[in-house]
Amino acid sequence: MAKAATVYDVAKHAGVSIATVSMTFRRPERVRPSTRDLVLAAARALHYVPSASARGLADGRTGVLGLFSFDYLLPVEVDEGADPDEDCRDFPLYVDEIQRGMELACRRHGYALLIGGPSRVGGAGNLTDIAGHVDGLAVFPQTLPAEALERIAGRIPVVAVSEPPDDDRLSHVTVDNRGGMRAVTEHLIRAHGRRDLLFVGGLNPAEGRDRFAGFQDAVRAAGLRVPREPLVPRTRALPGGRAAVVLPADLPLPEAFVCATDDVALDLLEILAGRGVRVPQDVAVTGFDGIVAGRVVRPSLTTVRQPMAEMGRVVVDILRGRLDDPGRAPVFRELPVRVVLRESCGCGPR
Amino acid sequence: MAKAATVYDVAKHAGVSIATVSMTFRRPERVRPSTRDLVLAAARALHYVPSASARGLADGRTGVLGLFSFDYLLPVEVDEGADPDEDCRDFPLYVDEIQRGMELACRRHGYALLIGGPSRVGGAGNLTDIAGHVDGLAVFPQTLPAEALERIAGRIPVVAVSEPPDDDRLSHVTVDNRGGMRAVTEHLIRAHGRRDLLFVGGLNPAEGRDRFAGFQDAVRAAGLRVPREPLVPRTRALPGGRAAVVLPADLPLPEAFVCATDDVALDLLEILAGRGVRVPQDVAVTGFDGIVAGRVVRPSLTTVRQPMAEMGRVVVDILRGRLDDPGRAPVFRELPVRVVLRESCGCGPR
DNA sequence: TCCGGAGATCTAAGCGCTTAGATTTCAGTT
DNA sequence: AACTGAAATCTAAGCGCTTAGATCTCCGGA
Structure with missing residues (x-):
C-alpha cells in the first residue's frame, strides 16, 4: 500500500493550493471548470481518496449514523467453533428488521450506517468508540450502562429503540405494547372463547411490563378471574449460542398461552409439539413482534x-431532525401495532 | 447539545496535560492509578467522548471496516411511498447473509462495520466516502466504476465478493461456481434421468459464465446433446422495487430448468405454478446460492x-491480514459449495 | 488607459487526538 | 545529603482537511 496521497499531493500535482483541491470536491460549482478538471485529473492520477477522519475533524460532522446492536440470540460467547452454515438465525429477528429499516433510511438520506455491538476484544466496536465516529446513535434495549448513554447523549443525539421513555436525555421509539397486547388477548377471549389465559413473560423487562398490563386490561375487562402472575420462563443456552425457553415439566395447560414475544412463543410451540399437545385445539398460543419465523412455522x-x-426509518428521521436543529429536545414516538391472526389462535390458515 | 468536551477540557479539569489524558485511555497501565482516577472522573464529569475522527487522523487507523453493498432487489429508486411493512424482502438474501457474517466477524475482532451503498443524494454513503472512513473495504459484485475501485485499492485493502479474480489489485472471495453447478446438473441427469436441460442465466455475468461452464461440463460428460445457449431472462420491476424474471410465453418445457441463481429459480417456480406446470413431475428446477427462501417455498x-x-468471515480475515502486513499481495480464496437436494429436483421432501 | 468589483484562488488558522522525545518526579542508593 | 535511573508526565509537532478572510485576476465601463 503506497503512502496515501493527500490534498497536498494533489494540489502540488495540479499546481493549485490545497484550498482549491478541497473546494473542487466540496463545492465544484465555485471553481472554474478548467481548474476543476486539472484537480480531478491529479486526484485520479494519484489515487486520491479523501480522509474522512480529517474531514470529520475539520468540519465536525462525519455523515455517519451509528447503531449499537445486541444479539439476543447470538451472545458474544459464540466463537469460531460453531459451523457458520448452521446459523440458527435463519430468519431475520426483530432487531435485524429494524436494522434493515435503518439501512434503507440512511441510504436514502446519504448517511452511512456504522454497526457495532458488545465485543470482548475492545477496539472500535465498543459503545463509546462507535459514538465517537458518528453524528447520531441508535441503541437497542439492553443493559447498557446508563451512565455511558447519558454521557454520549450529551454530545450527540441518541435514540433508544423499544425502550419506554425514561427521565433521560435520550429520544425514544417504541410501539403500543399495552394496546396491542390487549387487542390479541381480547381476540382470544371473544373470538375463541378462551377464559383461562396464562401470560408468558419475555426478556425485555420494561416492554414486558406494558404488555402484561395490556393483557390484564383485557382479562379484567372481560370479567375473567384475576390473571395469574406472568410466567417468567427460564432460558437455557443452546449449542449454537441461542437462548431457548425452558418450561416446568408439570406446567398445567391453560386454554391459551399469551406470550410477550414471538421468540418465546415459538419455543413454546416447539415444546408443546414435543409433548404431543395440539395447537390450537388443546391450547391457543399468541406472540408479539411479528417476526418472519412466526409466519413460517x-x-x-x-x-x-x-x-x-418503519421504526428504523423513524429512528433515522429523529436523528436527522436533531442534527438539523441541535437545540431540539429529545423526542418520543410510539408507533401503532397490528394484530395478525393466524393459525395458532384458532383462526384459519394464515 | 452543549459544546463537546475535548482532551483539553478534561486535562484542565483534571489538572494534567492532554498527553496524560490520551494515555489514560490508550495505555492505562502506563499512568499512575491515582492520576488515572483523576482523569476518568474528569472525563465523566464533562461527558467526554473521544472524537474518532481526531484519533483516526492522528494515528492513521479507524478501527472500522466497510461494506459497500447493493440491493439487487431494492434498487435505489424505491422511495418513501412504499409501505415499509410490505417489504418483499422477507427472507435474508444472499448479500444479507454475507453481511451478517461480516458483522459477526467484525464484532469478534473489535472492528465496527460501516455499511454504505449507492445513494442518489450523495453524502457519506458513497463509495469514496465509505472508503475514506475505513481501514479496509469489501464490495459486492456490481458495476462499480473499476477506476474508483483501483484507486481505493491503492490506499486501503479491498476485497471483491463473488467476483472472479481479475487482473486487479483487489482481493477476491468466491466459491466453486463451476464445480457446484456441474454437481447439481449431474444429479439431475444421473439420479433423475433428465436429459433435456435448459440453463437459465442470472444477473451477475461473471459468475454466470462459470456456472454455465459447469453446466456444460456435466451435460457434455453425460454425452447429452450440446446444450442450448443459456436462456437469459428479461427482468421486470415489481411495484415493490423488486426485479422479477419474465419468461417468453411460448417457452417450450425442457425436462429440467437449471437456474444460475435461487432468485431466478424462485421466480420461475412461481411462473410455472401460474401456468399449471407441476414441479418436479412435469419439470425439475434447481437453483444456486442456498438462500433461505428456497427452503421455505x-x-x-x-x-x-x-x-x-463463512464468506463474510473470510472477507474480514483477509482484510485483517492485509492490515497487519501492508506489504501483502491481494489474496484469492475460492470456497467450496454443497449441493442441497430438496423437492424441486424430485428428491424427497426437504 | 485606468478603475472597480465580481469571481477565482490562496494563506493560514484551526479541528482533537497521538506520540516521540524532553523533562520532572521519586524511591532507592551511597 | 547528593545522586541515580526508572517511571510518570509534559511539550510540541504533526495527522489531512475545511473555511474565513486576504489577495489576485480579469473584464466591462468611464
Missing part, C-alpha cells in the same frame, strides 16, 4: 406485528 | 449452497 403464529422497518 | 428448492456466513 406450523401452526403459524398469531401475533401483534410491530412496524419494524 | 413449496416445492422446496434444490440448490447449491454457498457458505455465506
Whole structure:
C-alpha cells in the first residue's frame, strides 16, 4: 500500500493550493471548470481518496449514523467453533428488521450506517468508540450502562429503540405494547372463547411490563378471574449460542398461552409439539413482534406485528431532525401495532 | 447539545496535560492509578467522548471496516411511498447473509462495520466516502466504476465478493461456481434421468459464465446433446422495487430448468405454478446460492449452497491480514459449495 | 488607459487526538 | 545529603482537511 496521497499531493500535482483541491470536491460549482478538471485529473492520477477522519475533524460532522446492536440470540460467547452454515438465525429477528429499516433510511438520506455491538476484544466496536465516529446513535434495549448513554447523549443525539421513555436525555421509539397486547388477548377471549389465559413473560423487562398490563386490561375487562402472575420462563443456552425457553415439566395447560414475544412463543410451540399437545385445539398460543419465523412455522403464529422497518426509518428521521436543529429536545414516538391472526389462535390458515 | 468536551477540557479539569489524558485511555497501565482516577472522573464529569475522527487522523487507523453493498432487489429508486411493512424482502438474501457474517466477524475482532451503498443524494454513503472512513473495504459484485475501485485499492485493502479474480489489485472471495453447478446438473441427469436441460442465466455475468461452464461440463460428460445457449431472462420491476424474471410465453418445457441463481429459480417456480406446470413431475428446477427462501417455498428448492456466513468471515480475515502486513499481495480464496437436494429436483421432501 | 468589483484562488488558522522525545518526579542508593 | 535511573508526565509537532478572510485576476465601463 503506497503512502496515501493527500490534498497536498494533489494540489502540488495540479499546481493549485490545497484550498482549491478541497473546494473542487466540496463545492465544484465555485471553481472554474478548467481548474476543476486539472484537480480531478491529479486526484485520479494519484489515487486520491479523501480522509474522512480529517474531514470529520475539520468540519465536525462525519455523515455517519451509528447503531449499537445486541444479539439476543447470538451472545458474544459464540466463537469460531460453531459451523457458520448452521446459523440458527435463519430468519431475520426483530432487531435485524429494524436494522434493515435503518439501512434503507440512511441510504436514502446519504448517511452511512456504522454497526457495532458488545465485543470482548475492545477496539472500535465498543459503545463509546462507535459514538465517537458518528453524528447520531441508535441503541437497542439492553443493559447498557446508563451512565455511558447519558454521557454520549450529551454530545450527540441518541435514540433508544423499544425502550419506554425514561427521565433521560435520550429520544425514544417504541410501539403500543399495552394496546396491542390487549387487542390479541381480547381476540382470544371473544373470538375463541378462551377464559383461562396464562401470560408468558419475555426478556425485555420494561416492554414486558406494558404488555402484561395490556393483557390484564383485557382479562379484567372481560370479567375473567384475576390473571395469574406472568410466567417468567427460564432460558437455557443452546449449542449454537441461542437462548431457548425452558418450561416446568408439570406446567398445567391453560386454554391459551399469551406470550410477550414471538421468540418465546415459538419455543413454546416447539415444546408443546414435543409433548404431543395440539395447537390450537388443546391450547391457543399468541406472540408479539411479528417476526418472519412466526409466519413460517406450523401452526403459524398469531401475533401483534410491530412496524419494524418503519421504526428504523423513524429512528433515522429523529436523528436527522436533531442534527438539523441541535437545540431540539429529545423526542418520543410510539408507533401503532397490528394484530395478525393466524393459525395458532384458532383462526384459519394464515 | 452543549459544546463537546475535548482532551483539553478534561486535562484542565483534571489538572494534567492532554498527553496524560490520551494515555489514560490508550495505555492505562502506563499512568499512575491515582492520576488515572483523576482523569476518568474528569472525563465523566464533562461527558467526554473521544472524537474518532481526531484519533483516526492522528494515528492513521479507524478501527472500522466497510461494506459497500447493493440491493439487487431494492434498487435505489424505491422511495418513501412504499409501505415499509410490505417489504418483499422477507427472507435474508444472499448479500444479507454475507453481511451478517461480516458483522459477526467484525464484532469478534473489535472492528465496527460501516455499511454504505449507492445513494442518489450523495453524502457519506458513497463509495469514496465509505472508503475514506475505513481501514479496509469489501464490495459486492456490481458495476462499480473499476477506476474508483483501483484507486481505493491503492490506499486501503479491498476485497471483491463473488467476483472472479481479475487482473486487479483487489482481493477476491468466491466459491466453486463451476464445480457446484456441474454437481447439481449431474444429479439431475444421473439420479433423475433428465436429459433435456435448459440453463437459465442470472444477473451477475461473471459468475454466470462459470456456472454455465459447469453446466456444460456435466451435460457434455453425460454425452447429452450440446446444450442450448443459456436462456437469459428479461427482468421486470415489481411495484415493490423488486426485479422479477419474465419468461417468453411460448417457452417450450425442457425436462429440467437449471437456474444460475435461487432468485431466478424462485421466480420461475412461481411462473410455472401460474401456468399449471407441476414441479418436479412435469419439470425439475434447481437453483444456486442456498438462500433461505428456497427452503421455505413449496416445492422446496434444490440448490447449491454457498457458505455465506463463512464468506463474510473470510472477507474480514483477509482484510485483517492485509492490515497487519501492508506489504501483502491481494489474496484469492475460492470456497467450496454443497449441493442441497430438496423437492424441486424430485428428491424427497426437504 | 485606468478603475472597480465580481469571481477565482490562496494563506493560514484551526479541528482533537497521538506520540516521540524532553523533562520532572521519586524511591532507592551511597 | 547528593545522586541515580526508572517511571510518570509534559511539550510540541504533526495527522489531512475545511473555511474565513486576504489577495489576485480579469473584464466591462468611464
